[in-house]
Amino acid sequence: NLIEEWLLSNDFNEKYKKENHPYPSLLDPKKLNDEKEEINYKSIPAELAWEMNLPLPDNYEFVFLAGTLSGYGAIMSFFEKCKLNYLYHHTDPMKIRYLNHYIFLQKKQFNIIVYSQLSLSYNMKDFDKFFKLIDKKIPILFLVRDPISRLKTGINHPIANPNSIKDLNLNTNVYDVFKNKMYVGDFGKNFCYSEEPSMKYLPRWIINDILFQTSLINFLRYRDIFYLDMEEIKPARAFDTMCVLADKFNFEKPTDKLFFKGIMNGDLMLFIPLNFYANKKNIIKNDDVVYKDKSSIYILISSNNLIEFYKQSKEYINFTKEFFDHPLKYENLGIFLKQQEFERLKKDNSLFDATKKYLNNFVKALEERIELERAKLFKEKDVLNYFKENKELRLKLKNILDKELVHIKKYRPDIVASWTYYQEFEKMCEELDGESEIKQIENNSN
Structure with a gap:
């Protein structure tokens, strides 16, 4: 009865029938957003909502679009810092994105819908339907970048070695850790890992799926688009840019300037984070078997930005100055411990000294390796x-x-x-x- 009443209404005629909407909702979206109504978003399962073409619940403030290779990871960390809520769906099919958003958007908070293009090689009907069911008249923020710079980043794009080492102890050879970083090769049936960037892989980035902008915009019903160039979110300008965006899109302004000066995906990418286990047994006996022993002291080798991004900052404190007698070349690199774990380590002089020596050797080797990796990279x-x-x-x-x-x-x-x-x-x-x-x-x- 509700469906029939809605389909015969003037509102349905104006909103869907007149414009020949490809996915007309079978229920009134206004009533669905009202929890006082007997039939509302919370009472309809997500799968059924998809079949009934129900627009996504309107608890979102704007849509964020980003081309791959354009600083997506960095701005996501900035959004987190400004308390924006979003779902990460880098490669999920579009229907799955809808189902998850349908549930996610029922919670009233400062939500945004995020789409970072990786490939348009989806079921195109579902792709079109997902964007057509974003029905709220809100602005769209689109992060863009010089396409030649994007291609350069694609060629140089690092990727984790599937056999990466993530856990270290006092006997781990530091040079084995640096095999963690490889480079994207070809995206064929057999994914290709390369030890160094190669121009022969450039064609895999030059496809409509990766470079599309206007094609994506054409899927959207409402096109109040605000373009943001990646240059605006680089460390020197990121904080000011986020303040401007906060005013425009009505979210909370950032306050921590230092965080925005850090680099999310720089030279340290894929070398950190690492788990280090300091254990006296590795001093007494030279073997590699002791990691997560009860007597081990856990140390996180990471960066300020990653600690913040993974919401670890309240637990872990940066004790870098306790282990190094000089400032580190990479200011964002840090040695993080829980307070009680650091105190436990300090009480054992021999273990502390061994840990300090290992970490100094590790950082020296890391800096040498970064210089070697830099020399491999292509420029625009x-x-x-x-x-x-x-x-x-x-x-x-x-x-x-x-x-x-x-x-x-x-x-x-x-x-x-x-x-x-x-x-x-x-x-x-x-x-x-x-x-x-x-x-x-x-x-x-x-």
């Missing part, structure tokens, strides 16, 4: 030079970007103009490829 100029020598790939990227940057070029041409490497890429294409040839490539792909 290397990517541009590769395109200069690879015409087919260059034209493919040109074709994709011409399509996907339409919206931002129209509404934020200033951001596009600030993308130095993209402008160089455009100039290169203009000089090397005639306009007719580019159009021919577009026609062939269409």
Whole structure:
């Protein structure tokens, strides 16, 4: 009866029928959001809600979109610091995202809906339906970046060795730990790990699924879009940027300036966090078997940002200065213990001295390894030079970007103009490829 009443109402006609909405809700969303109604979101199972095209509960304040390789991890840590609530769904199918959001959004708090593109290779009907069921007229924050810089990051993208060492003791060879960091190779049937970045893997990043922007926007019903360039969330500007966003999107302003100056995914990525177990048995007997023994003292080798991100900051205190006689090269690197564990360690002079010696050797070796890894990395100029020598790939990227940057070029041409490497890429294409040839490539792909 409720369905029939709703489908015959003027509100349904105005909201769904007139505009030929592809997923018309079978119940009145206004009543569903009212807990006083007998039939509301809490009384309808998520699976049934999906089948009935019910819009997501309206307990969200804005939608956040981010292109992969654009600083997504960093801004998520900033959102956490500002007490924004969201669900992490990097690769889940779109229906699963809906079901989880449907339950999550029933709790009244400062919620946001997050989508970080990794691939559009989903069931496209479900993809379209998910975004069409975001029905609330709210603003959209879209994090973007110079596409050439994104590709450079893709080529250099580190990935954890599947055989990574995460637990250390006094007898662990520090150089074995540095095998934890590898690089993304190809995404084929057999995922490829590479010991160093390689330009041969560049084509796997140049696909519509990863570079799309305008295509994503076209899925949205309401398009009040605020573009944010990744340069605005780098350490020197991140705090001020988040204050501006807090005013615009009405969330809590940050107060901890130091946190925003830290780097979430820098040179330390995948080398930390690590679990270190200090145990006297490893001094007395030279073996590697003692880790989580009851007598072990647990030490977390991590960073201020990761401690905050994983909500460990209240338990663990940074005792770095107690173990090192000089400031560390990487200020964000820290040695964290619970207060009572540190006091226990200090009482045992021989164990404390052995731990201090090990940690100093570890950090020295880590700094040496980081310099070696840095030398492997490609720069944007290397990517541009590769395109200069690879015409087919260059034209493919040109074709994709011409399509996907339409919206931002129209509404934020200033951001596009600030993308130095993209402008160089455009100039290169203009000089090397005639306009007719580019159009021919577009026609062939269409």
